[in-house]
Amino acid sequence: GENVEQHPSTLSVQEGDSAVIKCTYSDSASNYFPWYKQELGKGPQLIIDIRSNVGEKKDQRIAVTLNKTAKHFSLHITETQPEDSAVYFCAASDQTGANNLFFGTGTRLTVIP
Amino acid sequence: DAGITQSPRHKVTETGTPVTLRCHQTENHRYMYWYRQDPGHGLRLIHYSYGVKDTDKGEVSDGYSVSRSKTEDFLLTLESATSSQTSVYFCAISDHTRGTVYNEQFFGPGTRLTVL
Numbered sequence: 001g002e003n004v005e006q007h008p009s010t011l012s013v014q015e016g017d018s019a020v021i022k023c024t025y026s027d028s029a030s031n032y033f034p035w036y037k038q039e040l041g042k043g044p045q046l047i048i049d050i051r052s053n054v055g056e057k058k059d060q061r062i063a064v065t066l067n068k069t070a071k072h073f074s075l076h077i078t079e080t081q082p083e084d085s086a087v088y089f090c091a092a093s094d095q096t097g098a099n100n101l102f103f104g105t106g107t108r109l110t111v112i113p
Numbered sequence: 114d115a116g117i118t119q120s121p122r123h124k125v126t127e128t129g130t131p132v133t134l135r136c137h138q139t140e141n142h143r144y145m146y147w148y149r150q151d152p153g154h155g156l157r158l159i160h161y162s163y164g165v166k167d168t169d170k171g172e173v174s175d176g177y178s179v180s181r182s183k184t185e186d187f188l189l190t191l192e193s194a195t196s197s198q199t200s201v202y203f204c205a206i207s208d209h210t211r212g213t214v215y216n217e218q219f220f221g222p223g224t225r226l227t228v229l
Contacts, residue, residue, distance in 0.1 A: 001172065032215045043203055043220035044156070051215060089155055098163065099216040100171065103155040
């Protein structure tokens with residue numbers, strides 16, 4: 001099955017700086033890569049996703065890039081704010097009929113005011 | 114949380130006892146999932162359902178069973194709970210009926226289960 005690795009496991013940045021989280025995946029047939037944000041005591045929330053037919057997608061301060069040749073994708077957060085502090089998970093879908101998601105192990109982002 | 118509720122939200126039980134967790138959705142989505150979340154492991158799929166009475170195993174299904182008798186409800190049962198099943202359990206839903214292969218999943222608030 002799919003194997004997703006995520007780095008770093010923790011990341012601290014100053015407010016206003018950028019943050020980058022990277023993931024790699026193993027199944028070259030995967031075609032959907034969502035990112036989730038999880039705040040303390042809550043369920044993961046889908047914040048952005050990218051499909052294999054594009055290389056980059058932006059939504060305000062958040063962007064995701066995909067390199068299918070290298071089998072890696074990244075989350076970029078610009079102008080970080082304290083409310084960006086959370087755990088972020090990447091995921092990749094397999095190509096069985098169910099298109100199940102396989103998750104990375106998470107990155108705890110702390111934005112220091 | 115996209116019209117998803119989980120009950121109970123917290124539970125403490127003893128080794129060897131049966132436990133059932135409930136996920137209820139109001140979105141009429143076809144797919145429902147149960148995950149467990151543990152430090153260092155992210156989210157791992159236990160079981161999923163692609164319709165009423167249609168279920169399949171995920172990557173960590175041993176010791177768990179599921180049932181789906183109605184579109185809106187998906188039950189996760191631990192027949193005989195063990196300490197290794199102490200975890201946070203999340204339900205998720207997805208609407209594959211629109212014909213997309215892109216599995217956008219939306220998560221519930223979670224259930225924290227402690228097995229003593």
